[in-house]
Amino acid sequence: MNEMNEVRKPPVATTGIIGWLRINLFFNWTNSLITLFVIYCLYQFIPWILDWTIFSADFKYNYLGEQITNQEMCSRNLDPENGGACWAVIYVRFYQFIYGFYPRVEVWRVNLAYVMLAFALLPLLYAKLPYRKYFLYFTYIFPVIAYFLLNGGLGFTEVSTNKWGGLLVTLVLGCTGIALAFPIGIMLALGRRSKLPVISMMCTLFIEFIRGVPLITLLFFGMVMLPLFLPEGIDMDGLVRVLVAVTLFQSAYMAEVIRGGLQAIPPGQYEAAKSLGMSYWRMNLLIILPQAIRISIPPIVNTSIGLFKDTTLVIIVGILDLLGIGRGTLADTNWLGLSYEIYFFVSLVFFIFTFGMSRYSLYLEKKLKTGINMGAD
Amino acid sequence: MKKLLSIFAVVAFAFSAHAGTLDDVKNRGFLKCGVTTGLAGFAAPDDSGEWAGLDADMCRAVAVAVFGDRSKVEFITTTGKSRFPTLASGEVDMLARNTTWTISRDVNLGFEFVGVNFYDGQGFMVPSALGVSSATELDGATVCIQTGTTTELNLADFFRLNGISYEALPIETNDEGKENLFAGRCDVYTTDASGLSSTRAAASNPDKWVVLPEIISKEPLGPLVRHGDHQWGDVVRWSLNAMIIAEELGITSENVDAQTSSNVPEVLRLLGVEGNYGEMLELSNDWAYQIIKQIGNYSESYEANVGPDTPLEIARGLNALWTQGGILYAPPFR
Numbered sequence: 001m002n003e004m005n006e007v008r009k010p011p012v013a014t015t016g017i018i019g020w021l022r023i024n025l026f027f028n029w030t031n032s033l034i035t036l037f038v039i040y041c042l043y044q045f046i047p048w049i050l051d052w053t054i055f056s057a058d059f060k061y062n063y064l065g066e067q068i069t070n071q072e073m074c075s076r077n078l079d080p081e082n083g084g085a086c087w088a089v090i091y092v093r094f095y096q097f098i099y100g101f102y103p104r105v106e107v108w109r110v111n112l113a114y115v116m117l118a119f120a121l122l123p124l125l126y127a128k129l130p131y132r133k134y135f136l137y138f139t140y141i142f143p144v145i146a147y148f149l150l151n152g153g154l155g156f157t158e159v160s161t162n163k164w165g166g167l168l169v170t171l172v173l174g175c176t177g178i179a180l181a182f183p184i185g186i187m188l189a190l191g192r193r194s195k196l197p198v199i200s201m202m203c204t205l206f207i208e209f210i211r212g213v214p215l216i217t218l219l220f221f222g223m224v225m226l227p228l229f230l231p232e233g234i235d236m237d238g239l240v241r242v243l244v245a246v247t248l249f250q251s252a253y254m255a256e257v258i259r260g261g262l263q264a265i266p267p268g269q270y271e272a273a274k275s276l277g278m279s280y281w282r283m284n285l286l287i288i289l290p291q292a293i294r295i296s297i298p299p300i301v302n303t304s305i306g307l308f309k310d311t312t313l314v315i316i317v318g319i320l321d322l323l324g325i326g327r328g329t330l331a332d333t334n335w336l337g338l339s340y341e342i343y344f345f346v347s348l349v350f351f352i353f354t355f356g357m358s359r360y361s362l363y364l365e366k367k368l369k370t371g372i373n374m375g376a377d
Numbered sequence: 378m379k380k381l382l383s384i385f386a387v388v389a390f391a392f393s394a395h396a397g398t399l400d401d402v403k404n405r406g407f408l409k410c411g412v413t414t415g416l417a418g419f420a421a422p423d424d425s426g427e428w429a430g431l432d433a434d435m436c437r438a439v440a441v442a443v444f445g446d447r448s449k450v451e452f453i454t455t456t457g458k459s460r461f462p463t464l465a466s467g468e469v470d471m472l473a474r475n476t477t478w479t480i481s482r483d484v485n486l487g488f489e490f491v492g493v494n495f496y497d498g499q500g501f502m503v504p505s506a507l508g509v510s511s512a513t514e515l516d517g518a519t520v521c522i523q524t525g526t527t528t529e530l531n532l533a534d535f536f537r538l539n540g541i542s543y544e545a546l547p548i549e550t551n552d553e554g555k556e557n558l559f560a561g562r563c564d565v566y567t568t569d570a571s572g573l574s575s576t577r578a579a580a581s582n583p584d585k586w587v588v589l590p591e592i593i594s595k596e597p598l599g600p601l602v603r604h605g606d607h608q609w610g611d612v613v614r615w616s617l618n619a620m621i622i623a624e625e626l627g628i629t630s631e632n633v634d635a636q637t638s639s640n641v642p643e644v645l646r647l648l649g650v651e652g653n654y655g656e657m658l659e660l661s662n663d664w665a666y667q668i669i670k671q672i673g674n675y676s677e678s679y680e681a682n683v684g685p686d687t688p689l690e691i692a693r694g695l696n697a698l699w700t701q702g703g704i705l706y707a708p709p710f711r
Binding site for chain 1: 413414415416417418420421422423424426429451452453454455456458459462463465466467468552575578579580581582682687688689
């Protein structure tokens with residue numbers, strides 16, 4: 001009987017590091033082959049990429065110890081055998097990548113706006129933030145502050161949007177597009193499902209039209225056609241026109257994403273809300289939308305990431321965003337031929353932002369447990 | 378409905394019926410000049426964020442002519458597709474955006490090309506190891522060619538005329554052409570000569586590549602303005618001409634002050650010491666002096682941006698003065 005009381009440990013082969021390895025990497029012979037192949041590729045690739053990006057790379061000085069001011073001074077151009085990436089181009093052009101052509105004396109305004117953006121996002125990202133309510137007030141007025149801060153007015157010198165560029169433009173386009181598209185998208189989604197034929201038809205028309213054309217077409221329309229329709233005296237800012245196009249585009253996609261969420265809500269929820277005597281707006285605000293948005297988080301983040309990357313298309317209409325500044329740098333005779341470094345840097349910046357967004361959405365999904373079936377309970 | 382339309386037309390006209398572009402520019406206090414989003418040697422932002430290049434200098438020259446100040450210009454970046462609507466809608470006062478002067482653009486689009494600031498043309502680049510010194514020796518070569526462009530048609534014409542054959546490797550962008558050529562997937566890359574030079578300069582070892590002497594098409598690049606505003610067109614035209622004439626007369630940014638006491642009549646007229654040519658253009662009388670002082674003559678701008686001493690290494694060639702074997706020619710200043 002004593003033997004029965006002894007707890008038998010699980011087989012060695014399923015626990016610990018060895019167990020993990022066996023289950024995940026060497027489960028059967030195909031898995032083992034693939035694992036070995038991947039390890040071999042990484043072994044070939046990782047030392048090379050580390051060497052190129054870090055160990056042999058120039059950051060500010062080349063291997064002779066001179067400060068690099070043009071591509072001819074990069075170690076790899078002085079001696080092809082000696083040297084990897086030439087990050088000096090990023091170092092020298094860092095200001096342009098982050099602020100574009102914003103005047104240097106006024107650049108504190110952009111920095112302040114960046115910091116304020118972080119504070120404005122805090123209460124949205126963390127529900128448990130102390131004094132969240134007051135932070136939220138700040139979030140609501142942040143767009144107004146940012147407008148005056150970046151554009152000028154209210155005692156600030158005016159800086160025309162023509163001088164904005166780099167990450168500043170990317171963030172302005174991305175944040176404004178995502179922030180404005182969300183409420184507009186909700187209204188469009190509700191409108192499309194509305195029982196009033198006029199509203200439903202108008203929303204459907206809008207969504208289908210915008211979704212039916214590529215973003216580039218909308219950008220061209222905003223940039224090229226709009227000024228031809230407007231009388232010559234009325235000058236609409238180029239960045240504003242692009243913002244309008246981007247927002248319209250994103251709202252149409254957001255509307256469809258949210259409509260997907262709305263359709264997943266069982267009719268019982270609507271009936272229950274109505275039986276409590278709730279009005280249309282109360283029902284949607286308190287019962288339907290919180291659930292619909294909760295289950296739409298992955299696609300919402302998906303389209304937002306898509307938009308953030310799509311902002312690079314504005315190069316087509318002559319606005320120099322992060323990628324545009326990169327291309328402009330490549331056209332400078334001092335930095336010809338450094339395309340690997342520049343595209344690597346630009347991708348890295350985009351990766352940091354989009355990866356951040358995707359991790360945050362995972363955290364939200366876990367917190368809100370969107371995976372559970374909320375149909376019948 | 379008709380009435381409504383006519384009212385609308387009148388209102389639109391009232392908005393658009395403004396004084397000439399020159400007055401607009403003067404009232405605004407700066408020039409709006411359309412340039413590329415970045416093309417080596419023609420217009421690209423430098424490390425401090427200032428636009429530099431042959432086209433950027435053209436913009437600055439006009440700003441200097443109007444305001445006497447090279448910084449009174451705002452550069453508006455335009456792409457190949459957005460440049461013409463941007464000019465037509467009045468968002469920019471002029472374009473200096475390596476644009477080829479063709480009859481349809483000049484006539485049909487309603488623009489006015491005021492001159493040529495760079496004579497470009499389609500050329501060929503090959504690896505120097507190929508040992509070819511003329512494009513007529515390229516029989517049977519694989520050619521990287523951008524599809525759907527005039528370069529494609531020019532290429533076919535050239536090879537047919539010379540009775541030689543080629544195999545085309547279609548590509549979409551300049552970058553793609555560069556990669557294919559450097560990787561040896563094609564023997565020859567053909568595009569505009571200035572583009573070939575910047576491609577060559579971007580190579581890890583430029584000496585391994587040669588641009589062949591044959592130029593098989595005409596691509597005169599020049600600044601342009603909207604049709605109909607002749608006064609403004611004249612200002613831009615003569616800003617360019619002033620730089621060319623200054624080179625002819627040997628006036629540079631260094632010696633321009635000494636030249637004001639020259640005994641050559643045309644020099645004195647150009648620098649505004651004699652005559653009232655500035656007034657005719659509704660500019661100050663020393664407008665050309667200021668251009669030469671602040672920007673330099675055509676040769677100085679060329680040498681600084683695309684000339685043999687820059688990484689682009691584009692020889693003067695067609696862009697030399699007519700007295701020096703090129704076709705650069707400005708009407709007399711009198």
